[in-house]
Amino acid sequence: MAIKKFAVAAYDDEEVLFPAVKKVRRSGYKIHDVYTPFAVHGLDEALGYKSTDLHIAGFIYGLCGTCTAVGFISWIYTSDWPINYGGKPHFALPAWIPITFELTVLFAAVGMTMTMCYLNQIMPGVKKHVFHPRQSDDLFVMAVELNNHTSEQAALEFLKSTGAKETYIQTAESGWWYGRWDKKEPYEALNAG
Amino acid sequence: MHLKYESFVREPLVDGDKTYHQVSEDIISPIERKPGRMWYVGFFFSLILLGFGIFSVSWSVYWGLGTWGVNRTVGWGWDITNFVWWIGIGHAGTLISAILLLFRQGWRTGVNRAAEAMTIFAVMCAGQFPIWHMGRVWDGFWVLPLPNSRGPLWPNFDSPLLWDVFAISTYFTVSLLFWYSGLIPDFSLIRDRAKTKLRKLLYGVASFGWTGTAKNWQRMEALALVLAGLSTPLVLSVHTIVSFDFATSVIPGWHTTIFPPYFVAGAVFSGFAMVNTLLVITRRILHLEEYITIGHLEAMNKIIVLTGSIVGVAYLTELFIAWYSQSWGEMAAFQWRIMGPYWWSYWAMMTCNVVSPQLFWVKKLRRNIPFTFVMSIVVNIGMWFERFVIIVTSTYRDWIPGSWAYYSPQWPEVGFYLGTFGLFFTCYFLFAKYCPVVAVAEIKFVLKTSGDNYKRGMEKIDNMTEEEFEHVVHTHHEQEGHEVLAH
Numbered sequence: 001m002a003i004k005k006f007a008v009a010a011y012d013d014e015e016v017l018f019p020a021v022k023k024v025r026r027s028g029y030k031i032h033d034v035y036t037p038f039a040v041h042g043l044d045e046a047l048g049y050k051s052t053d054l055h056i057a058g059f060i061y062g063l064c065g066t067c068t069a070v071g072f073i074s075w076i077y078t079s080d081w082p083i084n085y086g087g088k089p090h091f092a093l094p095a096w097i098p099i100t101f102e103l104t105v106l107f108a109a110v111g112m113t114m115t116m117c118y119l120n121q122i123m124p125g126v127k128k129h130v131f132h133p134r135q136s137d138d139l140f141v142m143a144v145e146l147n148n149h150t151s152e153q154a155a156l157e158f159l160k161s162t163g164a165k166e167t168y169i170q171t172a173e174s175g176w177w178y179g180r181w182d183k184k185e186p187y188e189a190l191n192a193g
Numbered sequence: 194m195h196l197k198y199e200s201f202v203r204e205p206l207v208d209g210d211k212t213y214h215q216v217s218e219d220i221i222s223p224i225e226r227k228p229g230r231m232w233y234v235g236f237f238f239s240l241i242l243l244g245f246g247i248f249s250v251s252w253s254v255y256w257g258l259g260t261w262g263v264n265r266t267v268g269w270g271w272d273i274t275n276f277v278w279w280i281g282i283g284h285a286g287t288l289i290s291a292i293l294l295l296f297r298q299g300w301r302t303g304v305n306r307a308a309e310a311m312t313i314f315a316v317m318c319a320g321q322f323p324i325w326h327m328g329r330v331w332d333g334f335w336v337l338p339l340p341n342s343r344g345p346l347w348p349n350f351d352s353p354l355l356w357d358v359f360a361i362s363t364y365f366t367v368s369l370l371f372w373y374s375g376l377i378p379d380f381s382l383i384r385d386r387a388k389t390k391l392r393k394l395l396y397g398v399a400s401f402g403w404t405g406t407a408k409n410w411q412r413m414e415a416l417a418l419v420l421a422g423l424s425t426p427l428v429l430s431v432h433t434i435v436s437f438d439f440a441t442s443v444i445p446g447w448h449t450t451i452f453p454p455y456f457v458a459g460a461v462f463s464g465f466a467m468v469n470t471l472l473v474i475t476r477r478i479l480h481l482e483e484y485i486t487i488g489h490l491e492a493m494n495k496i497i498v499l500t501g502s503i504v505g506v507a508y509l510t511e512l513f514i515a516w517y518s519q520s521w522g523e524m525a526a527f528q529w530r531i532m533g534p535y536w537w538s539y540w541a542m543m544t545c546n547v548v549s550p551q552l553f554w555v556k557k558l559r560r561n562i563p564f565t566f567v568m569s570i571v572v573n574i575g576m577w578f579e580r581f582v583i584i585v586t587s588t589y590r591d592w593i594p595g596s597w598a599y600y601s602p603q604w605p606e607v608g609f610y611l612g613t614f615g616l617f618f619t620c621y622f623l624f625a626k627y628c629p630v631v632a633v634a635e636i637k638f639v640l641k642t643s644g645d646n647y648k649r650g651m652e653k654i655d656n657m658t659e660e661e662f663e664h665v666v667h668t669h670h671e672q673e674g675h676e677v678l679a680h
Binding site for chain 2: 044076081088098103123125128129176
């Protein structure tokens, strides 16, 4: 959570974006993040991100659901309150498969969705900086983090040379915070004019 | 040069000269405008229906289920018929979004959002029926395995009726998560475009603060894929379990092993019909003809003719097995279905579900919009009669001829059914006004492969010889590095 300075480059084509990401990374600039209006396949690899382990979390949640269902029903039917239905076995596993399956799916789906929200830091009331109002529309926006030693001019010129349609310097909060989207944040005054 | 190539044999999924920005404009601007007069009329009419439904249900709860036409012989009437009908309709959305995602069917992107919304609203309607059929609805929580002071006495985990509770609540939850997680990026688009403060505030909350970073998209896609993998068996399980409500009993006409696949096919059949009913109107009113194309409607009509035929085979199999079993109860049940006092419901079902969808073998009719619309309603009338036939005509003549009865619905049952239409369309009108009815981010994702203008640009490549193509790819490769080719 810090207010930092970024050089922002907006591209209008994902095919220009890929080589640009490569050039920027190779030249040693630190890419804060790339914002795209839709999932651009391969961008995560181009940025050097590892693939996500979310599905493993989903598997574990699902397993918890299976165990909950089988454990709970078998405890009820064999020890807490065994009922004799016409001499049928108390431990009637085949009859429990539907509920076991449903709970497996339910736990996996709910758990994974919540984990996704947690990892992505998204929640109602969360606010994050939007570098370009069209980053959710038709622009692919790359934010490059600057420090005191980087020349703003050189960074902008370099980004321009990678094919960016727009480049500018912007001060932004790098993390997330609780806030209202209709209110301007104090730091945004730094970008006025 | 774009290297995502799709054959010309495939129709474009997005018509017209679209850019990414144009896609946003087309789909989001109806949300930003005031709704038209049609919307207000429709919404108001839905509210009236909903109000009448609430009145009918309140009447039934106040005076008890004696106000319904059900009796000791026919214990399940319109109520459970409507339950199964709505839950069947609620199968198309998840089928489109999950199964077609796994099968990599690109055309799902145009219709999945509206179909998923329809699923959620249909399941909401379906859920009303078993709840209010309880009569003493204030004891409804007894179906949940909650610790209680009655022992604790637990529900019967061996009963298909309880499996239903789990199946439908799970189905509703998972469908909702699937639908809403897809909406988050689109809400962020509305938020970033918003001109008014209120819209910015509300869509800011609804978008969960989504900004679309590469890592966020990666996790979102992983989630969508796993949810699709989970929903695929889930959607099959739900109607299977609904069919167990009947199939595990020993009533002739219900006690058959064909029920699970037959119910699932019927559910998909009616669900796609309802999607067609809604989309034919939605695409017209919101001017989305370029996103929900005739090709989309045709694809769904193909599924309708397939599932309609499966259902037809199931009906005939039932008749055959009734004869083949040589069980007089079984044979009598089917004979009375066809020729007994409820013959009209059986023949309505047969005509609407088996005969009429066969017209969709004709390509001209599959691509005819008024015909599609009429057929989509015919199919759902037929599917309603199917459930009525299964439920009422299997029970009205039971083992003791002295207790044979005839069932006709009373006004609270009819009002309740109309009320669920009110609930369904109230929700759908709100959805069409406040949510993007087409998944914007997903359309943008397929635009460069399947958009009309981009496909036209591919013509040059399509006419190249293999050597020429090799040459172009090679030069391109050297210019821009390996990444482009790899993706």
